[in-house]
Amino acid sequence: MHALSLYLHFVRVRIQSQMEYRFSFLMDTFSHFCVTFLDFTSVALLFARFHTLKHWTLWEVAFLYGMIGISFALAEMIGRGIDVFPRLVVRGEFDNMLIRPLGTFYQVLAYQFQLRRLGRTSQALLVFCIASSHLGIVWTPVKLLFLIAAIIGGICFFMGLFVIGATICFWTVQSIEVLNIFTYGGTEAGQYPMSIYRYWFRHFFTFVVPLAFVNYFPALSLLGKADPNGSPMILSQIGPAIGPAFLSLTLVFWRFGVKHYQSTGH
Amino acid sequence: MQSIIEVEDLSKEFKVYRHRQGFMGSFVNLFSRQHAVVRAVDHINFKIRRGEIVGYIGPNAAGKSTTIKMLTGILVPTSGGLRVNGRVPHEQRKENARRIGVVFGQRTHLWFDLPVEESFELLRHIYRIPMEQYRANLELFNDVLELHNFFQTPVRQLSLGQRMRADIAAALLHDPDVLFLDEPTIGLDVVAKERIRQFIREINQERQVTVLLTTHDLSDVEKLCERVILIDHARILFDGKLTAIRSLIPRERLLIVDYAERYPNVELRHTVIAYHENMRVHYRFSPDNISITDLISEILERFKIMDLSIQEPEIEEIVRLIYERKVLLEGQ
Numbered sequence: 191m192h193a194l195s196l197y198l199h200f201v202r203v204r205i206q207s208q209m210e211y212r213f214s215f216l217m218d219t220f221s222h223f224c225v226t227f228l229d230f231t232s233v234a235l236l237f238a239r240f241h242t243l244k245h246w247t248l249w250e251v252a253f254l255y256g257m258i259g260i261s262f263a264l265a266e267m268i269g270r271g272i273d274v275f276p277r278l279v280v281r282g283e284f285d286n287m288l289i290r291p292l293g294t295f296y297q298v299l300a301y302q303f304q305l306r307r308l309g310r311t312s313q314a315l316l317v318f319c320i321a322s323s324h325l326g327i328v329w330t331p332v333k334l335l336f337l338i339a340a341i342i343g344g345i346c347f348f349m350g351l352f353v354i355g356a357t358i359c360f361w362t363v364q365s366i367e368v369l370n371i372f373t374y375g376g377t378e379a380g381q382y383p384m385s386i387y388r389y390w391f392r393h394f395f396t397f398v399v400p401l402a403f404v405n406y407f408p409a410l411s412l413l414g415k416a417d418p419n420g421s422p423m424i425l426s427q428i429g430p431a432i433g434p435a436f437l438s439l440t441l442v443f444w445r446f447g448v449k450h451y452q453s454t455g456h
Numbered sequence: 457m458q459s460i461i462e463v464e465d466l467s468k469e470f471k472v473y474r475h476r477q478g479f480m481g482s483f484v485n486l487f488s489r490q491h492a493v494v495r496a497v498d499h500i501n502f503k504i505r506r507g508e509i510v511g512y513i514g515p516n517a518a519g520k521s522t523t524i525k526m527l528t529g530i531l532v533p534t535s536g537g538l539r540v541n542g543r544v545p546h547e548q549r550k551e552n553a554r555r556i557g558v559v560f561g562q563r564t565h566l567w568f569d570l571p572v573e574e575s576f577e578l579l580r581h582i583y584r585i586p587m588e589q590y591r592a593n594l595e596l597f598n599d600v601l602e603l604h605n606f607f608q609t610p611v612r613q614l615s616l617g618q619r620m621r622a623d624i625a626a627a628l629l630h631d632p633d634v635l636f637l638d639e640p641t642i643g644l645d646v647v648a649k650e651r652i653r654q655f656i657r658e659i660n661q662e663r664q665v666t667v668l669l670t671t672h673d674l675s676d677v678e679k680l681c682e683r684v685i686l687i688d689h690a691r692i693l694f695d696g697k698l699t700a701i702r703s704l705i706p707r708e709r710l711l712i713v714d715y716a717e718r719y720p721n722v723e724l725r726h727t728v729i730a731y732h733e734n735m736r737v738h739y740r741f742s743p744d745n746i747s748i749t750d751l752i753s754e755i756l757e758r759f760k761i762m763d764l765s766i767q768e769p770e771i772e773e774i775v776r777l778i779y780e781r782k783v784l785l786e787g788q
Contacts, residue, residue, distance in 0.1 A: 196581050203578065207569055286565045288530040290582055291553040449532050449546075452470060453525055 193296065200300035208305055215306060222309030230255060230317055233381065244386050245418060249324040251382060253413065256318025257337075258380040258405045261344025262373075263310035269349040271301035275356035282454050294448055295441060298356070325413065333412060336430065340408035343433030347404040348373060350433070353440040360447035372399050380405045385418040392419070403432035460634060460666050461504040461527065466536035468497040468522050496522040498690035499536065506633070509660050509667040511681035511698070513674075515772050519690040520670040524638050527668070528558050541633055554583065557627030557665075561639030564623055566611045572622045573607050576629065583630035590629065597625040600655045617648035624652065628659060635659070637669040641676055653679050674705055674769060688775050704777045710767040711739040711751065716760035724754060735762070 208215055233255060237248035266273065275298060278284045287297040327333070355369040376399065384392050384406040396402040403425070410417055411426035471491045497519040504510050514520050525531040526538060529545035529552050538545065545552045558565065566575040580590050598604055601621040606614055614622060620640060627635060637656070641649045657680060659665050671677060677684055677698065684701065686694040694701060715722065715735040722737050723729065726746035731738035741751065748766065755761060 192584065199578065199581055203567075203570060203574060282560075282563055285525070285530050285560070288549065289528050289553055289556075289558045289565065291550040292582060293550070451531070453530055 193292075196292075197296070197300050201303045204303040205305050218306040219309035222306060223313045226259070226310050226313045230313075243382070246383050246386070249321045250413060250415070252317050252321035253325060254383060254405060254409050255381040256314050256316075256321055257340065257409055258344060258377055259314025260311055260318060261341050261404065262348055262377045263307045263314055264341070265345045265348035265352070267304050267307035267311065268345065269299065269352050270304040270307075271298045272349065272352035272356045274302060275352075276359045279359050279451075280454065284451065285453055288448075288451075295353070295444055327412065336408065337412060339430035340404065340412075343408070343430035344404040346433035346437040347400065348376075350437040350440040351376070351399075353437070353444050357440070357444050357447035360450050360452075376401050400432045400436055403429045458506065459503040460506045460541055461502075461668065462537070462539045463500060463502050463523075463527075464537040466497060466500050466523070466526065466538055467495065467534050468519075468526060468531060469534045470494045470496055495690050497526070497533075500687070500690075500692050502685055502692065502695055504666060504668060506666055507660070507664040508683060509656070509669065509681050511677035511684040512668055512670045512687065513672075513677060513684055513771055514670075514687035514693075515775060516672075518687045520687060521638055523687070524558075524636050524668070524670060528556060528636055529553060554630070555633050557630070557632035557635045559620075559623045559627045559635070559637050559640055561620065561637075561642040564611055564619055566622060566626055568612050569610055571608050571610050572603065572614070575611060575622075576626060579626055579629050585630050589631065593629055593631070594625075597628065597655075600658060601625055601651065616643050617645065617651075620644060620648070620652060621655075624655065628665070631663070632665065634666045634668065637667065637671075639671055640669065641671065641673050649673070649676070656680060672771060674771060674774075678702075678705070686771075686775070686778070693775065693778055701774065701778070704774050706769040706773055707742045707744060708740050708769070709743060709748075711741060712765050712767065713737050713739070713755060713759075714762040714764070716762050719759060722759070724751065727751070 230252070233251060234248060237243070237251070241248075243251065271278075272295075275284075278287075278298065278301065283301075284294075287294055287301075290297060322329075329337075351369065351373050355373075358369075376395070379387070379391075379395060380401050384395065384402045387395075392402070407417075407421075407426040408429040411423070411429070416423075417425075470493070472494050473491045496517075500519075500523070512520055512523065522531065526533050527540055527545055529549035532546045540552055541555050543552045543555075566572070567578065570578070576594070579585070580587075585593075594603075601624070603621060603625055606618045606622070609618075611619065611622065624637075624640065635656075640656075641652055644652070653676065656667060656669070660667055667680075669676065669680065681698055683696065684694070684698050685692060686701070710730065711727070713722075713736070715737070718735060722732070724739060727739040727741040729737060730740045752764065755764070
């Protein structure tokens, strides 16, 4: 309970300082909203030309797009601190976290809260809502809960990727740009149904980097669609649990990294 | 008396990577990295009793900060044992953190873009300090450190002296048993240094807070510590009473004056001219014979000056003397 209220305290302080530059904040949020919309327009244009993509309609793809967009934007909003972790190491601010009676991961999370990601979140949410109304999905409480679980699973998944990137900094100090392939590349790939991809690519994003579990499989279940590749329905049902599992696995790696932290300037 | 800090055969090694130069070099670096092992702390031992103020001194890169970082749970030792309050800092980091205060002179432990007051409020929540205790502490610290002058100012806008006052007060809000100070007076002027020293003394005497202080500044040690531990090249060279090495601390100071004009006679009472070139003169003097203020006022009366500075004796000098006179570990 203390941890949660303290976290909210941190977040409030962070939001206050972001609000000091209100105009810049609003412009940033708005431009985020617009830019990501352009992004979606390109998907829509594709469908204007081809109508369907291997048995997937525009609104079904928009559904996938919205789901992963919400997860990614929220992960960036909450997990911004993990994203900027190299800076914490270089400036020695991570030392300050180690002298506090709080968990390190918790403090890195509390270090920043990027409210302007609301721009992207609301854009993705809008696309998602329009898509789901076109598809005529009836939101029963069970479905709604499943959706929330899937979104949380997605947030955990992306934060897990951030954690891997941050942990590598314990050895390299610099950030590893290669990991953007999985974060940004992951969101791009996840906007389209897994079934359109080649075998190796699909399996990589299912079993190595479990992107399919946080987006594609839960979406299949919500849409009441069977996987054209014939994967069992159980994968869809356990989907939301994979995100948290992935995150906890990356946190084991994180703790290992903390033990190898060398600090700066001895 | 029981020891609050115990360090036994403690070592810390760092791997230092050698970077190859050039484009091809950085490409090769990706796949194979050469490294050298540097031993920053080499089998050191000491014990500190509750309520002591110990000066942990030594030249640059002797291993002072590394020791402090191990005692505060920031770094994991390579080998050896250490206990603070009976806890192993890197294994029980959070429990240890609750009972210690840490200040680094080189950078603040507060939140850079928050006002001092917000930072303190956050600490109150983090350490779950009862409101009564928080208020009482704040009032007490305010008396000596005069925090109210900059309590609403963001930490990034504070002067070095103000920042240090805020940092030290912040480190003591939760009534720690041990206070670790890493170069707390670095870069401060004489008045600011004195204020910080007075505060450390008061906290130590009134609250029995154990203080381990690393410093470059020998006057910190002379004014605060009864005991010093001297570390050089990762090993402890001396551990004992300050009085045992006091004779080694050179009494002589160096006064450097840049005159505004060329004067035929720049000699001063109780000083020896060590160096004279153009308008710059180095004077050697001992504060036992003439006070610094008298000396400066005499100069200002007689001459026009551009600049003036005083060099304190350096720890390197003591280290050299210890090696020379072989008083190695005599104090133990």
